[in-house]
Amino acid sequence: MDKAIYRSPALTGAFWMVLAGVVYAAANVLIQQLTMKMGFASSSVAFWQYGIAFLFAIPYLWRTGLKVMRTAYPGQHIVRVALSALGVQAWVFGLQSVPISQAIALVMTSPFFIIVGAKLFLGERVGPSRWLATGVGFSGALLILQPWSASFTWAALLPVLSALLWGGTSLITKKLTAHERPESITVWLLMLLTPINALVAVGGGFAVPMGDAIWIMLALGLMTVLAQYFLTLAYSSADAAYVQPFDDLKLPLNVLGGWLVFGFAPDTLFWVGGLMILGASLSIMMIERRRER
Numbered sequence: 001m002d003k004a005i006y007r008s009p010a011l012t013g014a015f016w017m018v019l020a021g022v023v024y025a026a027a028n029v030l031i032q033q034l035t036m037k038m039g040f041a042s043s044s045v046a047f048w049q050y051g052i053a054f055l056f057a058i059p060y061l062w063r064t065g066l067k068v069m070r071t072a073y074p075g076q077h078i079v080r081v082a083l084s085a086l087g088v089q090a091w092v093f094g095l096q097s098v099p100i101s102q103a104i105a106l107v108m109t110s111p112f113f114i115i116v117g118a119k120l121f122l123g124e125r126v127g128p129s130r131w132l133a134t135g136v137g138f139s140g141a142l143l144i145l146q147p148w149s150a151s152f153t154w155a156a157l158l159p160v161l162s163a164l165l166w167g168g169t170s171l172i173t174k175k176l177t178a179h180e181r182p183e184s185i186t187v188w189l190l191m192l193l194t195p196i197n198a199l200v201a202v203g204g205g206f207a208v209p210m211g212d213a214i215w216i217m218l219a220l221g222l223m224t225v226l227a228q229y230f231l232t233l234a235y236s237s238a239d240a241a242y243v244q245p246f247d248d249l250k251l252p253l254n255v256l257g258g259w260l261v262f263g264f265a266p267d268t269l270f271w272v273g274g275l276m277i278l279g280a281s282l283s284i285m286m287i288e289r290r291r292e293r
Contacts, residue, residue: 013238017246020230025253027223035096042093043204052221080172085196087165094158100258106159113167140276
């Protein structure tokens, strides 16, 4: 009986997805420590984080070879990676001034931007149920942002900008998968992400980590690789529709990390808005599963 549990693909996939969420939450704590507490330039944090992660990815590049980058759609690849890099920059910049709990809840609006983009740019049919879920999700984001309050700042919109940019990345990825190999899409991302982040970092005043920041940055790069690896293990172990809900655990995990390390305690409106976003995301996932069947 016990052996059957350990061999269960569903439990294995859930385990790796939860572990990826734990590592991502720890990485976000390190980003906020570097930017908010230590004053390290956010654009440079993004460069070093993914630059170090790129070094760990070299064995993969060696195995696949750069020949997989041959494509008839270089423009789409470049735009996709540029949107991804700008999303990373907006995310790290946002963590410089926004509590982790608020940032992670707002970035979870990305699926709603994907639905709007799929209608506008891909011509997909969006039924009333998906529009309703999208409206509920954005309403939850408004409750978290509280733009009517005196404490609201424009920096609070940066995680929403990240969600928008990463939503655009997902749309282009969806379009590319129709005629490109997954290996080609991955290698284009790995090869271009660090140079684009470098250009942004230079424009924002390039900073080199010193002292304790060196070790934090190394840990951040390693966590980025591990989280991506754990996500891959999760999706390869079980059906994506099953493991995806476990990804939503990133909200309580990041709230816990922000509270333990920085003392950020979300208010009641945050929890109401967060539950609205979670519920809307799960509803969209269930609608997609019914469409696939």
